[in-house]
Amino acid sequence: MRRHAFTLVELLVVIAIIGVLVALLLPAVQAAREAARRMQCGNNLKQIGLAMHNYESATQLFPPGRMGCDCITNDQCAGKKDAERPGTSGLAMILPQLEQQALYDQFAWERGAVYPADCGDSTESGWDTAAVKAAMLVRPPMFGCPSDTSKKVSDASQAATGSYALVNGSNGPSSGLDTYKIKLNNTGMFNYAVSYTMAHMTDGTSNTLIAGEVIEAHTSQSSNRWMVASRHSDVLRSTENPINTQPGKGVVYSTLNAAFASRHPGGAHFAFADGHVAFLNDNINLTVYRALSTRSGGETVTAP
Numbered sequence: 001m002r003r004h005a006f007t008l009v010e011l012l013v014v015i016a017i018i019g020v021l022v023a024l025l026l027p028a029v030q031a032a033r034e035a036a037r038r039m040q041c042g043n044n045l046k047q048i049g050l051a052m053h054n055y056e057s058a059t060q061l062f063p064p065g066r067m068g069c070d071c072i073t074n075d076q077c078a079g080k081k082d083a084e085r086p087g088t089s090g091l092a093m094i095l096p097q098l099e100q101q102a103l104y105d106q107f108a109w110e111r112g113a114v115y116p117a118d119c120g121d122s123t124e125s126g127w128d129t130a131a132v133k134a135a136m137l138v139r140p141p142m143f144g145c146p147s148d149t150s151k152k153v154s155d156a157s158q159a160a161t162g163s164y165a166l167v168n169g170s171n172g173p174s175s176g177l178d179t180y181k182i183k184l185n186n187t188g189m190f191n192y193a194v195s196y197t198m199a200h201m202t203d204g205t206s207n208t209l210i211a212g213e214v215i216e217a218h219t220s221q222s223s224n225r226w227m228v229a230s231r232h233s234d235v236l237r238s239t240e241n242p243i244n245t246q247p248g249k250g251v252v253y254s255t256l257n258a259a260f261a262s263r264h265p266g267g268a269h270f271a272f273a274d275g276h277v278a279f280l281n282d283n284i285n286l287t288v289y290r291a292l293s294t295r296s297g298g299e300t301v302t303a304p
Contacts, residue, residue: 034264037146041163041213041262042269042277044142048164048211049271051097058097061197063090065166065190065236066229068112071119072179076193082124087115089229089236090166090190091143098142106135107227115228136160136227143226147263151218154225161217162226165237165260166190167209167270170290170297172240173232173253182231182238187294189273190236192229202296205274209293212237212260212270212280221247221255232258239293243268244282 056062068085069077077085092113095104107113108127114136116124136159139152145163154161169186171178183192189201189210201208214237217224222233229235231253238258241250244267245259262268267281270292280289291299 034147038264038269038279041145041147041264042279044145045164045211045213045269045271045277046275047098047142048091048094049273049275049277051094052210052273053275054097055094056198059195061195062189063093064193064195065090065168065188066192067093068117069193070117070183072183072192074179075184077184082117082119082121083112083127085117085119085124086113087117087228087230087234088113089227089234091162091164091235092227095140098140100140103135103138103140106131108132133158136225139226145213145262145269148213148215148217149263150214150216150224153218154223155218156220156223157225159225159227161224162235163214163217163224164211164226165214165224165235166211166229167293168231168236168238168258169295170239170293172238172258173251173256174240176253186238187297188238189295190229196295200295201273203291203294203299206272206276207292208273208295209239209270210273213262213264213268215261215263216247219247221257232256239290242282242286243280243284243289 052062067088069080108129111127112124116127118124139160143162143164148163150161152160167188168190169188171181171186175181185191189196214224216222225234233256237260241257241259244261245257248255250257250259260268267279269277269279271277291297
């Protein structure tokens with residue numbers, strides 16, 4: 001009997017055809033996956049924006065960018081004990097509004113929460129309990145963008161990273177050590193030790209950025225631990241540098257550029273104070289971008 005079978009040439013042709021089809025389909029599959037990741041990333045910022053509104057509804061104030069001062073002794077920082085100078089971020093303060101009450105309760109709020117300033121009076125000691133250390137290793141799911149390639153724990157400290165930061169304003173690294181421009185009175189909705197109301201947002205809620213994406217959160221050049229806030233890093237960023245300025249590039253203070261950036265091609269997601277989320281292209285006019293980050297700059301711009 002004569003057997004019917006494929007010849008070697010026929011098999012090679014079939015394999016080649018399958019290879020071509022896979023090569024044609026792979027970009028489409030990858031694009032679909034990125035579209036899903038991008039949608040989830042925007043939804044995370046939507047949750048953060050809504051949580052900010054729920055916090056404001058309950059307290060009539062937005063949370064501060066950072067709960068306390070560092071060792072500043074002027075204005076609202078005068079006469080504070082070290083334990084009254086927590087480095088806790090505004091994102092940590094809205095955990096209950098994000099259905100993370102149990103995690104919120106793990107922090108030692110009566111002892112300065114996290115990283116209180118060590119200015120010499122020793123009242124900050126004892127804040128880093130076992131429960132607090134455990135809480136600092138947790139990253140709530142809405143604080144991580146699926147496209148972000150950052151490690152989940154910071155290289156420099158045992159603390160979880162996050163993919164999002166609050167908008168400190170338009171004053172960035174070129175202001176150097178200027179305490180008032182950067183820490184206490186930047187142009188955005190989130191500063192050190194001060195909470196703003198809706199009335200402070202005279203530019204309009206639909207034209208005011210409150211949060212955006214961050215990359216390389218585990219590195220010293222772009223540190224972004226979600227529970228703590230610092231100048232130019234750790235949940236407080238500015239719009240001085242364009243979107244997607246890479247860590248260490250552009251205008252920097254030391255190695256920090258305070259830029260918002262993402263792993264999505266062409267731009268990054270931002271949450272606005274009215275609750276909507278928009279994808280801003282990284283070629284957005286820099287003047288417009290900076291104007292969107294101010295709470296009361298009086299600029300006439302239209303948000304996406």
